[in-house]
Amino acid sequence: MSNQPKKISLISxxxxxxxxxxxxxxxxxxxxxxxxxGNYAFxxxxxxxxxxxxxxxxxxxxxxxxxxxxxxxxxxxxxHNNIFGMPFAFANWFGILxxxxxxxxxxxxxxxxxxxxxxxxxxxVLTFNxxxxxxxxxxxxxxxxxxxxxxxAKVNNVVTVYKIFxxxxxxxxxxIARFDTSNFTLINNSSYGIxxxxxxxxxxxxxxxxxxxxxxxxxxxEIKNPKRNVPIAMIGSIILVLILYMSxxxxxxxxxxxxxxxxxxxxxxxxHSPLLNIAMLLGLNFVTMLLIADSVVSPSGTGYSYLGAxxxxxxxxxxxxxxxxxxxxxxxxxxxxxRRSMLINVIIIGVILWKSDSWATLMLVVSGYNIIGYMAxxxxxxxxxxKTRMFGAGVFTLTGVLMSTIPVYELLMINSSVMxxxxxxxxxxxxxxxxxxxxxxxxxxxxxxxxxxxxxxxxLIYSIVMALVFYIFVTHPKYVAFCQSLNTPEINDxxxxxxx
Numbered sequence: 001m002s003n004q005p006k007k008i009s010l011i012s013x014x015x016x017x018x019x020x021x022x023x024x025x026x027x028x029x030x031x032x033x034x035x036x037x038g039n040y041a042f043x044x045x046x047x048x049x050x051x052x053x054x055x056x057x058x059x060x061x062x063x064x065x066x067x068x069x070x071x072x073x074x075x076x077x078x079x080h081n082n083i084f085g086m087p088f089a090f091a092n093w094f095g096i097l098x099x100x101x102x103x104x105x106x107x108x109x110x111x112x113x114x115x116x117x118x119x120x121x122x123x124x125v126l127t128f129n130x131x132x133x134x135x136x137x138x139x140x141x142x143x144x145x146x147x148x149x150x151x152x153a154k155v156n157n158v159v160t161v162y163k164i165f166x167x168x169x170x171x172x173x174x175x176i177a178r179f180d181t182s183n184f185t186l187i188n189n190s191s192y193g194i195x196x197x198x199x200x201x202x203x204x205x206x207x208x209x210x211x212x213x214x215x216x217x218x219x220x221x222e223i224k225n226p227k228r229n230v231p232i233a234m235i236g237s238i239i240l241v242l243i244l245y246m247s248x249x250x251x252x253x254x255x256x257x258x259x260x261x262x263x264x265x266x267x268x269x270x271x272h273s274p275l276l277n278i279a280m281l282l283g284l285n286f287v288t289m290l291l292i293a294d295s296v297v298s299p300s301g302t303g304y305s306y307l308g309a310x311x312x313x314x315x316x317x318x319x320x321x322x323x324x325x326x327x328x329x330x331x332x333x334x335x336x337x338x339r340r341s342m343l344i345n346v347i348i349i350g351v352i353l354w355k356s357d358s359w360a361t362l363m364l365v366v367s368g369y370n371i372i373g374y375m376a377x378x379x380x381x382x383x384x385x386x387k388t389r390m391f392g393a394g395v396f397t398l399t400g401v402l403m404s405t406i407p408v409y410e411l412l413m414i415n416s417s418v419m420x421x422x423x424x425x426x427x428x429x430x431x432x433x434x435x436x437x438x439x440x441x442x443x444x445x446x447x448x449x450x451x452x453x454x455x456x457x458x459x460l461i462y463s464i465v466m467a468l469v470f471y472i473f474v475t476h477p478k479y480v481a482f483c484q485s486l487n488t489p490e491i492n493d494x495x496x497x498x499x500x
Contacts, residue, residue: 007224013233014240016305017215019160021241022167023099023302024106025209027295029245030252031274033204034266038192039184040200041249047197048206049242051374051402052213054395056238058377058388060231063217065384067226076376079383080474081483083435084443085376086425087418092373093313094417095366096306097345099211100141101353102362103303104134110295113273134353141304142346159297166294167244170275170287171251177282179254188265199405207367207402209245212302213238218309257281307349311342364406368414371403372451382475383483393471400467403451404458415451422448439486446474 008016033041062075076085108130112121120130201207216233220226223233253266255278261268271277276295279287318341356362378392378399406414422444429435435443450470454463473479 007222008219009224010229010233013216013219013223013229014237015160016219017213017233017237018240019163019298020212020215020302020305021210021237022163022244022298023103023209023212024299025205026167026245026248026298027106027110027273027275027291029205029209030249031269031271033200033206033249034253034256035269036204037196037200038186038189038266040192040194040196041204041253042246044197044200044204044206045242045246045249048201048210049238051201051207051398052210053235053238054398055374055377056213056234057231058381058392058395059214059217060234061381061388062377062384063220063230064227067220067230075380076383079380080480081443081486083429083440083486084447084474084483087422087444087447088373088376088379089313090421091369091414091418092376093310095211095369095373096313097310097349098352098362098366098369099208100138100303100306100310100349101134101356102366103299103306104137104141104353105356105362106299107137107296108134110273110276110292110299113276114292114295131354135350137300137303138346138349138353141300141307142342144304159300163294163298164244166290166297167248169290170279171244171247173284173287174251174255174278174282177255177284178257179251180256180258181254182258183253183256183261186261186265188261188267191265191267198401202364202367202371202402202405203407205363205367207370208363210238210241211366211370212305215305215309218312252278255282307342307345310349311345314345315341364410365413368403368406368410371399371406372414372418374399379471379474382471383480386475386477389472389475392475393468396471397464397467400454400470401460401463404454404460404463408455408458411455415455418451419448435486443483443486446470 033044037044059075062079066075066078074085074089076088079085105126108120108126111133112119112130118127120127120133126134213234216223216226216230220230223229252275256269273295276288276291279291352362375396378395382389382392403411426435426440426444429440430437447470450466453466
């Protein structure tokens with residue numbers, strides 16, 4: 001009998017990925033999108049899908065070359081250097097990590113609205129009891145992940161069927177029950193334009209809703225035939241979810257009572273629990289019950305998947321020397337995961353959950369971290385192969401434009417936290433004589449300069465130019481060679497294994 005850890009199939013990989021993009025986002029994004037973009041909401045979904053699909057193609061190229069555990073955080077460490085890749089790895093890991101408490105919060109928030117009680121939530125803020133319930137939900141995420149990806153896959157396959165059924169059923173019933181075409185011909189719709197698309201991709205929670213497409217790359221070493229199945233799982237999941245989200249957007253906008261938007265347009269919508277409120281207004285009691293149940297299932301399905309991914313990312317960062325070595329232990333011989341890494345992640349998530357008030361308080365910040373994490377994929381691809389730099393430049397520029405649409409305050413928080421982490425990491429590395437000051441500056445100054453340049457001046461043409469200048473510099477063969485010359489022996493050994 002073989003002791004080789006079992007690997008999951010392509011179907012199970014898609015079953016983990018697609019539902020992870022149907023968490024709390026689908027419960028709120030249809031309203032946010034309509035408010036910010038009006039009829040352009042559908043183009044905003046397409047723009048978001050194109051963004052994550054292009055990033056996914058870059059990441060799939062990297063995974064095809066190096067199908068390692070936690071590839072989403074390790075890509076820039078392998079292509080460049082573990083110090084150069086630190087801000088991207090941190091943003092990717094932290095973006096996934098902070099998403100976990102948002103899912104637990106979303107479940108608690110929907111339950112509070114369904115029960116019409118202030119026990120769990122009051123004045124749009126989680127109460128003490130609400131936070132305790134959210135922590136209990138987090139504990140369930142831990143149990144599901146604690147016994148390896150096989151248990152995760154089994155639970156998730158069942159959850160997937162329910163999530164997709166509820167979403168599709170809601171879409172069909174909404175369209176049949178009420179579909180007012182006059183909602184799409186409002187005079188107020190003229191106030192929206194093409195620019196609304198770009199601001200909505202981030203502000204409407206669309207990037208947040210699609211996040212999770214990269215999960216197959218995190219599980220690359222645990223998926224059968226990863227060179228073929230990882231890109232198929234990512235691309236197939238994105239297309240499937242895009243179709244579902246656009247259908248939901250159409251059903252939601254058609255079902256809204258015309259009297260609510262006739263005077264002030266889509267911007268006047270302010271449902272606390274959008275889909276649930278619409279179902280109640282239409283008298284769809286069965287759909288109402290389904291949505292209440294799904295408010296538990298959908299966010300939880302995303303939450304436990306993200307917890308598993310964040311633990312693997314954290315393990316990968318420690319292996320790459322981007323986190324202290326004591327934070328990892330050996331992989332469990334049966335379940336093929338690092339339990340110490342997972343427990344550390346759960347503790348961090350618990351602290352974040354307890355300190356935050358609601359789902360909305362974290363969504364924009366999470367999206368910003370996600371975008372920085374996405375930037376690593378085209379950079380890594382361009383660093384591995386110069387032939388891909390033109391496509392990579394286009395993808396990176398797109399992520400840079402989206403980054404410039406984040407509100408100034410949230411962008412300040414994101415940039416400050418990334419810079420603070422790099423300073424702490426740099427001081428520790430210098431004290432341990434792992435790197436010199438000049439080397440540290442040469443590896444981290446480019447990304448720090450780029451992120452702050454976006455913060456201080458937000459303009460479309462300026463953002464495009466800065467993105468191109470930065471990308472061309474950090475993927476130039478001479479700079480890549482310089483970074484690789486400073487790499488750790490562990491990373492060089494791992495690269496050599498795949499090259500030979």
